[in-house]
Amino acid sequence: MNGSHGSTAPSGIDARFLTRNGHAARQLAALLVRQGADGVGGRLPRVRDFAERLGVGNGTVQAGLRLLEEAGAIKTVARGHLGTFLVAADRAALWRLSGLGTLLAAMPLPYSRRYEGLATGLRVAFEDAGAPFAMTFRRGAAARIAALVEGKVELAVLSRFAADRMVERQPVELIADLGPATYAGAHGVLLRPGATLGSPRLRVAVDDSSEDQRMLAERFFAHRTAVEWVPCSPVQLREVFAQGRADATVWNLDEVPGQLGAEVQVLPLGDELTRDLAVRHASAALIGRAQEEEEGAGALAAVRNVLDLSTVTAVQGEVLRGERVPAY
Template sequence: MGDKFYKKKGIAIENIAAELYLLNCNDRLPTMIDLQEKYDLSRGTVQNALSYLKDEKAIETKSRGHLGTFIEFIDYKKLQYFAGADQVAGTMPLPYSKLYEGLATGLYLMFKEQNIKLNLAFIRGSNERIEATEKEQFDFGIVSRFAAEQEIASGHNITVSLAFGPQTYLSKHILIFADKSRQEIEDGMTVGIDKDSLDHFYLTKELVKDNEVVLVDYPANQLVHAIREGEIDAGVWNYDEIVEKGYHDLHYIDLPLEKEHLAISEAVLVCSSQNKMIQAICKKNITIEKMHDIQLQVKAGTMIPRF
């Protein structure tokens, strides 16, 4: 009986701590009845959980009579701990560029500052990352704004919690040719396309829409090898890797800048629409300005990547 009571109290503390984490100072505290009904708890259990959080200095409240009870102080670190949210799991692209290394480092360092352990999984293909995040196999995923908006418009149950701004995902895409005399897509060419990447799939389809070409399914990160080996005639790839790895032998052209390209260049953090706690944790602990600074330092070589 005693173990059951303490287990129930622990679950109540965890749920109510998560509920309060979403609030700010001067917000109205949910009523006892609201919390009882939402979490299927008795009045006494809710009172015990709130008293515990107050005793632990996680919150301070003040009654304003008929207006209700309001929050005067919140210690988000303590609420985070009591909510069992002291570690998060995220997924992002393979860190083959300095921008990606900077993103991973920024996430790692900012969560570490708040005593949150970050577990990062590097998964190729925005489709896979979005699906895993939507299913809550991961708490968040890093994709381009373009990919996120496309999937949200398609009915996927994700939300953009943070948008880091243009050129935080990549600087630009380019079109690489195996034949150095080529300057545009021509009929009869074989062109690499990555069907797992929303960005790559869209860009490639747009480039070849007026030509009769053969599309060959290739992971985007293997396109450079495929072009060098003469397996395909052309393919779209990330300019950052070309520059950073010194691929001076490759012949490429810039893509005409379209509105969609800005969305493709911007990194965003997506969460399941249902996971309000994780959305709040990410918003409260990750700052856009700091991420920009860390990315610049990693890119310049003045900060060693850590993740």
């Protein structure tokens, strides 16, 4: 902040933004954040429209806009009867002044390079958007959803398949679908040496923390009456097969360790419905709590407008090709 424009409060916040006019400026910052890049170059709403939306007087809105300009968060130009136009915006400054805070996302454990690329892509996209962003890693969609519903995080990353099911059951909503192959590359059927799909009884490895993996496995082996489910996490998969405790599974091939051995057979998914489920599992989805705030007031509403999904997928692709070191 420019020291010539007022003092700084003990908390580190410019004291001007603690006044009535400052409060209006912070509300205006939140509204402008929601516009994202589309707002730059466009005409601002009329002062009286801002005033009606915020429930304040015209003079308070004008003072709030001046504060944002003095802080370097925006630059406007008046064009007579055409109105006032937003010609530049510092998104990081707007986000900071808006009070929207840091967005914490619950991510899947980075078992695979694809997950590492996803985490890296999200970090870069949020940085480019000027939005403070941090991650916590939790195994299993249920754990990530619990953290979201309990208010421990603002965002959660799941497969699109899991997200659709959770939206039906929990007070959460879809923020963004990141597209094909952003969550998983492909799924396949794994068979240990000596086992066949025609065996009279199969022990099938299943990750109880992953609703997606369990659903795919149950759907694929549904026609078999003699199936024993063997609990298994991604890090245990190699050991479970090596010790002969499981005969088969349906698994995300990104998570299959290279040391599983060439003797383990990898077969394609054959059933059309199972393949459809696998496609939905392969797309990453970003979800948040269903918004209770007044429209436009929430950070998640801002995410929809400022997050560039193409940045996420481009960076993830660079990580997958070895062109970028994962950093998250």
